[in-house]
Amino acid sequence: MRFDDSPVDTSQLEDRRGGRRAGRGLAIGGGGAGLVGVLVYLLVALLGGGSGDPAGTDVGTGRGALPAGDIAARCATAGALDEYDDCFVLKVFNEVNEVWAAQFQQTGQSYQLPTLVYFDDAVSTGCGTASAQVGPFYCPPDERVYIDLGFLRQLQEQYGAQGRYAQAYIVAHEVGHHLQTITGTEQRTRDAQQADPARENELSVQLELQADCYAGVWSTLANRGGNVTITEADLDEALGAAEAVGDDRIQAGAGVEVDPESWTHGSAAQRRASFLTGYQGATAGSCGTVPA
Ligand SMILES: [Zn+2]
Incomplete structure (x- = not known):
């Protein structure tokens, strides 16, 4: 993949690695919205990160984890997007938002930008405290990735x-x-889950597959x-990743029983298919309506 030449935009970045703060540097209160009924959409099911694996020890092993300094300046240097993980992820984040903002604009809607937070070990969020072991996630109440x-x-x-x-x-x-x-899709889904707890996982899968579809559209x-x-x-790399984080793959990899009832994100095949649906459909509408 190759990016356009626009410089990385750090205005929506909070760098909380090693206690540092960059960007707007807003502190988030630990309590409040995170208490009841807030869903944290974990990319990787908790059970996949269990069994004593050393996920938490990865921090600080890549060049992307070097002290940030002035991220904008460092990320503007030749080869930085290849070399530094923080530059790469920020650039992708910028480009994803740019595309969606343009899409919203076409229909006269304003696009409220999310914020990207880098952290290590653990982080306090509007959804409660999270450990690095849960994998990347989005917190709806504070609109942060x-x-x-x-x-x-x-x-x-x-x-x-x-890749x-x-x-x-x-x-x-x-x-x-x-x-x-x-x-409002997230709120409607949460309402539906509360109204019918028996469908909680099924509705979660719908939401996750739609997010995969949006990734394809983007x-x-x-x-x-x-x-x-x-x-x-x-x-192929994206499709491989969508499969790799399928619930059946994660369960099999963790050596636990593959149990569709327990899935919250969808199977490898479903995740791959959803990404492809968006990739081929190329509109948010092609990703359907959730809850379905
Ligand atoms: Zn997700």
Whole structure:
């Protein structure tokens, strides 16, 4: 994949690694909205990160985890997007938002930008405190995407999803949850879950698959708009990643029984198919309505 030449935009970044704060540097209160009924959309089911794996020790092992300094200046240097994970993820985040903002504008809607938070170890969010072991997630009440960059290595080594576009898919998926939040889909889904707890997992799967679909839509629109140039190999990486984080794969990898009733994100086949639906449909509408 290749990016356009626009510099990274740090205005929606909060760097909380090692206690640092950058960007707007807003502190989030630990309590409040996170208490009751708030869903944290974890990319990776908790059970996948269990069994004593050393996920939490990945922090600080990649070059992307070097002290941030002036991220904007460092990310503007030649080769920075390849070399530094924090530059790469921020650039993807920028491009995902740029595409969705343009889409919203076309229909006369304003697009409220989400914030990207880098953290390591643990982080206090509007959805409560989260450990790096849960993987990247989006928190609806504070409209933030939280990423411990150590996950990028985990994605490759533990889940076997290779390549930069696999990582881009993860970022686009999380921003997909932001779309669901600002359009009311997330709230409607949560209401439906509360009204019918027996459907909680099924509705969660619908929401997650729609976020995968949005990642596919973004890929096509970004490619068309020149934000990102995607090759067939990139597409394969994204599809491979969508499969790698399927609930059946994660359960099998964790050595537990593969139980569709317990799924919250969808199977490898479902996640792959949803990404492709969006990739081929190329409109948010092609990702359907949730709850269905
Ligand atoms: Zn998700």
